[in-house]
Amino acid sequence: MVFMILSELEKRIHDGxxxxxKNRVTIEDYELASDVQNRLLLADLSQEEVSIxxxxxxxxLTISLQKLSENIDVPLERVKEFVTKFLTSELFxxxxxxxxxxKEKRKYFxxxxxxxxxxxxxxxxxxxxxxxxxxxxxxxGWYQIPRTSNSxxxxxxxxxxxxxxxxxxxxxxxxxxxxxxxxxxxxLEDAPEHKLYAHELCEKYxxxxxxLSRMVILGEFNFLFCSSFEPHLDGWIEVIxxxxxxxxYLLYLKNCAPKSLENxxxxxxxxxKEYAFIEDMTALLLYSVDHDISVGFDESQDQxxxxxxxxxFEKESLPPSYVDxxxxxxxxxxxxxxxxQYLRPTEHSEEWIKMPLEKRAHVTFKHPHNFFDxxxxxxxxxxxxxxxxxxxxxxxxxxxxVYFDDFLKGCPIELSDEKKVCLKKKGRVWKYVLPEYxxxxxxxxxxTIMEWxxxxxxxxxxxxxxxxxxxxxxxxxxxxx
Numbered sequence: 001m002v003f004m005i006l007s008e009l010e011k012r013i014h015d016g017x018x019x020x021x022k023n024r025v026t027i028e029d030y031e032l033a034s035d036v037q038n039r040l041l042l043a044d045l046s047q048e049e050v051s052i053x054x055x056x057x058x059x060x061l062t063i064s065l066q067k068l069s070e071n072i073d074v075p076l077e078r079v080k081e082f083v084t085k086f087l088t089s090e091l092f093x094x095x096x097x098x099x100x101x102x103k104e105k106r107k108y109f110x111x112x113x114x115x116x117x118x119x120x121x122x123x124x125x126x127x128x129x130x131x132x133x134x135x136x137x138x139x140x141g142w143y144q145i146p147r148t149s150n151s152x153x154x155x156x157x158x159x160x161x162x163x164x165x166x167x168x169x170x171x172x173x174x175x176x177x178x179x180x181x182x183x184x185x186x187x188l189e190d191a192p193e194h195k196l197y198a199h200e201l202c203e204k205y206x207x208x209x210x211x212l213s214r215m216v217i218l219g220e221f222n223f224l225f226c227s228s229f230e231p232h233l234d235g236w237i238e239v240i241x242x243x244x245x246x247x248x249y250l251l252y253l254k255n256c257a258p259k260s261l262e263n264x265x266x267x268x269x270x271x272x273k274e275y276a277f278i279e280d281m282t283a284l285l286l287y288s289v290d291h292d293i294s295v296g297f298d299e300s301q302d303q304x305x306x307x308x309x310x311x312x313f314e315k316e317s318l319p320p321s322y323v324d325x326x327x328x329x330x331x332x333x334x335x336x337x338x339x340x341q342y343l344r345p346t347e348h349s350e351e352w353i354k355m356p357l358e359k360r361a362h363v364t365f366k367h368p369h370n371f372f373d374x375x376x377x378x379x380x381x382x383x384x385x386x387x388x389x390x391x392x393x394x395x396x397x398x399x400x401x402v403y404f405d406d407f408l409k410g411c412p413i414e415l416s417d418e419k420k421v422c423l424k425k426k427g428r429v430w431k432y433v434l435p436e437y438x439x440x441x442x443x444x445x446x447x448t449i450m451e452w453x454x455x456x457x458x459x460x461x462x463x464x465x466x467x468x469x470x471x472x473x474x475x476x477x478x479x480x481x
Contacts, residue, residue, distance in 0.1 A: 025142050025221045030134060032217065038089050039213045039227075042112055043198075046235050048074060050116050052082045056092065057110055061101045068099070108133050115228040116236065122226030123244030124423075124430035128153050130220060142221070160223060163422050164249065164432065167223075174222060180205060181224065184215070188225060188240070194247050198227065198238035216240065245423060249432040256410035257395065258402040261469060267401060267462045274473040275457040277326070278361045282353055283312055284326050285335060285345045293343040295327060302376060303328050304338070329455055332369045361457030361475050370452055378444035385415040389448050393480040396472060404468040408437070408445060415441055 045053065055072045056063070065083065069076040083094060091109055092099045111129045114120050131139060131153065140147045145155040160170045175182040184201065188194050202212055219225040219240075226243055229236040241247050261267070273279060287293070293308045305324045313323055327343060330336035335349040352360060374381045395411040396402055412434050414420045419435035437445070450468055453459040458476040462469055472480065 121244035365456035
């Protein structure tokens with residue numbers, strides 16, 4: 001089965017991926033066999049041989065073996081052994097005791113020798129260098145970008161890598177029919193440091209180093225993963241990772257992801273029950289049927305308030321501000337109105353009260369008038385920003401109580417186009433830049449989760465050591481899974 005998949009991968013390289021959205025990296029345009037052979041040579045080098053190769057690459061186009069030996073203080077016999085071993089690479093020819101270096105092949109090895117450096121990160125700079133070894137007229141066909149593009153590489157970045165969502169959609173599309181590629185990418189995602197060792201992949205999937213090298217070439221030219229080397233005994237061990245900027249982003253998400261809080265017993269709950277606010281609104285509506293609850297408008301707070309005492313709430317020591325919150329929510333949802341300065345239930349409230357508790361919560365959450373409350377808090381709120389906050393709640397579905405500030409830091413929210421996580425270049429460094437929130441934006445997220453979601457029975461809210469924290473309810477988990 002594995003070999004059938006590999007033959008399909010080779011066919012993809014040969015024939016190109018079919019479909020308008022997929023790349024068409026074809027070996028008719030590229031010396032695949034030579035690349036595989038040279039990668040296998042590189043993977044078999046000792047640490048001393050890497051130093052010899054480095055000296056050759058940074059020497060003049062002709063250099064004697066004796067001079068080479070003296071420059072790096074390596075015995076002449078070992079230099080000769082390396083030259084014999086590396087002749088098949090076509091990096092150089094040997095004229096008696098003089099190396100004549102192939103200028104074009106040197107460009108290839110200058111790119112790949114960097115993989116042995118401790119500082120090497122297989123990121124955008126490496127991928128750009130890799131593509132320079134491909135004839136420039138080939139690239140628009142490979143990556144389906146306009147030939148009139150001012151910068152081919154920047155066009156590639158914009159089309160395939162610009163944001164995490166763009167890149168993830170690309171990965172899903174590319175691996176839809178390639179189960180082995182999909183498995184390797186899943187292995188990379190699951191690995192603690194998003195790093196795999198080449199020999200382990202060969203063992204796990206029953207493939208040879210030759211076949212793995214072909215897959216790595218496919219992975220690098222299609223921005224799936226890259227290879228590099230770590231020192232091991234006297235030689236090197238090949239590792240496979242996502243390209244550096246994506247790996248850094250994944251590690252950030254992993255390391256900064258909110259974690260379930262310990263000491264839950266110490267959390268000061270706003271209300272104990274999952275649907276407490278829904279139950280309290282119901283109780284207030286039922287109370288208003290037979291009792292007069294006087295209501296006035298407080299212009300300074302831009303909300304309705306009541307001086308009336310509600311016996312049930314007084315027994316539970318709920319503050320007046322909480323009762324005012326209940327009243328304003330009932331008014332926003334159209335479940336109550338003010339008649340002659342008193343709160344009265346509407347004809348719609350009876351139907352709402354008869355609903356099962358979770359259904360009442362769901363209807364409350366989905367009510368379009370919720371948006372009026374949020375707009376009063378922040379002029380930055382709009383349909384897109386609220387939807388993005390809702391989407392991000394999926395990050396905490398499997399957690400218990402989390403700090404709100406940890407959620408905001410570890411779960412990037414694209415409140416606007418300006419707040420998108422996107423790949424940017426500063427100097428020579430590329431990075432997925434994370435959004436920074438203004439005070440207003442942070443307040444919008446806080447109100448949406450800690451107030452609206454709490455009112456709707458989506459989260460429970462509380463405080464631990466003076467910090468806001470929340471937990472998804474049963475309904476919340478079902479909505480955001």
